[in-house]
Amino acid sequence: MTTPIPATPPTSLVPLGDGLTVSPIGLGAMGMSAYYGPSDEAESIATLRHALDLGVTFIDTAEAYGPFENEKLIARALGDRRDEVTIATKASTETDDDGTTHGRNGTPAYLRKAAERSLRHLGTDRIDLYYLHRVDPDVPIEESVGALSELVAEGKVRHIGLSEASASTIRRAHAVHPLAAVQSEFSLFARDVLHNDEKATIDELGIGFVAFSPLGRGFLTGGIRSVDDLDPADARLTLPRFQPAAIAANLTLVERVETIAAEKGATSAQIALAWLMAQGVVPIPGTRRRSRLDENAGAMAVRLDAADLARLSESLPEDEIVGTRDYVAHAPGVDR
Template sequence: MRSTALGDGLDVSAIGLGAMGMSAYYGPTDETEAIATLQHALDIGVTFIDTAEAYGPFENERLIGRAIGHRRDEFVIATKASAEMDDDGTIRGRNGTPEYLRRAAERSLRHLGMDVIDLYYLHRVDPAVPIEDSVGGLADLVREGKVRHIGLSEASAPTLRRAQAVHPIAAVQSEFSLFARDLLSNAEKATADELGIGVVAFSPLGRGVLTERIRSLDELAPDDARRGLPRFQPDAFEANRRLVERVELIARQRGATVAQVALAWILSQGVVPIPGTRHRARLDENAAAAELVLSDDDLRHLAEALPEDEIVGSRDGIDAPAGVDR
């Protein structure tokens, strides 16, 4: 796996691994396979692992600590300060104060069993706290050696500018896929590029829609959180599946899978995808996308096959204007 640069001197594998589903949200989990998948990631060069205190809550960080603690220095571990939570997991709401960010970071270090976090994100901007204060608190953690690099998630272009003026931002993480292209039109990507901030794409496979594996809602577990999302409602899902079938035709012409084409498209935009999976076979499939180079004709055919105005349903049910912190 080749490496790529984010911002602030941070190098990561060109494709990462989102670990959230190993512990939460997508139905039953298998810790044995999850640990095997995390360990296999290193064997194939996928060294950029993404988690958050909210995943579980806390269980995903603990899982990663158990799985890769003995090879910790070979990974780049990213985690996030999420909505304020008590130590028992009770959610209190957003809190971007330096005091809470310190408490959350120290708790994540304990759960991960690590001395330093490679990349620490503010999971969501707190509208009640100036971003300068939040980033200042994160910068203090860098100076103290608890965090190496800092990032933001779903931050608008103006927020990125204000944050970068306080401390170098290594990455901004946003949802980005063929089904979610907002950051190309709301100035977030352009601003990140201008400021030298890397862009990381979560849900790069449209939460599984941009694969050949979910062909029916019946394939989702009853408690799968995706059942509550707009694009996973029956009519929307069927309409969007028809769009994915067009991508399947392009994938077959390239001798690739839909997932690989979708990830290669993200790489062509200069963005680092972190597709989530709980299985080694899917990890191998995703990692192979790093070797797939799409031609100009491929990119044009994808744009024609999947026009944004034909995608049905919002991505997460949050009605926020383009460019506004979510």
């Protein structure tokens, strides 16, 4: 197994949009509180604090992760280091204070309620980047973004963004208030954004692209070889791409990436993250462990040229990937 390239703090921040700059790699905190089975809170807190020591200062959460528990965890972990970090959180699924969830709610009234609640849970006076987590098909995007714009004017939110939005919705939203970022799934295992005009539109408008699940929901770490490598409570076990036959078929693709990474003296995770960063994307790989965070942060030292990027893309043809990335991605009402 290839030894990871050591992590070194970045020498500079990178731009998203609307004047927001962030670390070249972020940290997705979701799995510390939801979806991937039990976690160790002490290790999660240590990982969050270690991220800042490595210069990984862009932390991503959402009210849905728990619900609320992930935001509270971040407050406990980073309270005395708040000014060192750029916190991004999100709202759109209507959630009662007791955690009961309903359908999407992108109304101005709900987004204001959710933002005020997130501020309390995060223990802060401002949200650095506030996303509409999913577009509400029953509320014009202009109304949702208008509400977010009001929060910016009041100083409660610094910048706004969308998640998993179509090119046309992005244009309409950006016309109301400048978007700092759009967050969507993007990795060697998920390249829809290159074909549906989403990334092209984001690039044209000068909006930052933040990639969630940049390691193919764990495939590109090399740590998933069968369903036995996942906790029985892991939500990925419900996804088409994580069924036994799909995992077995996709391992061939992962091994190709591992071969290229070894030639660069990097791990498959590091080369996959570098592939995204070389395209002007800020990946936010999630992890609950300091050791994996160190590995991910080491990707900031990997340099790839155009030939490397093409070779990686060609090594993992999209038509050879078995299983869709997510049931939700193609469900009715998703803004795509």
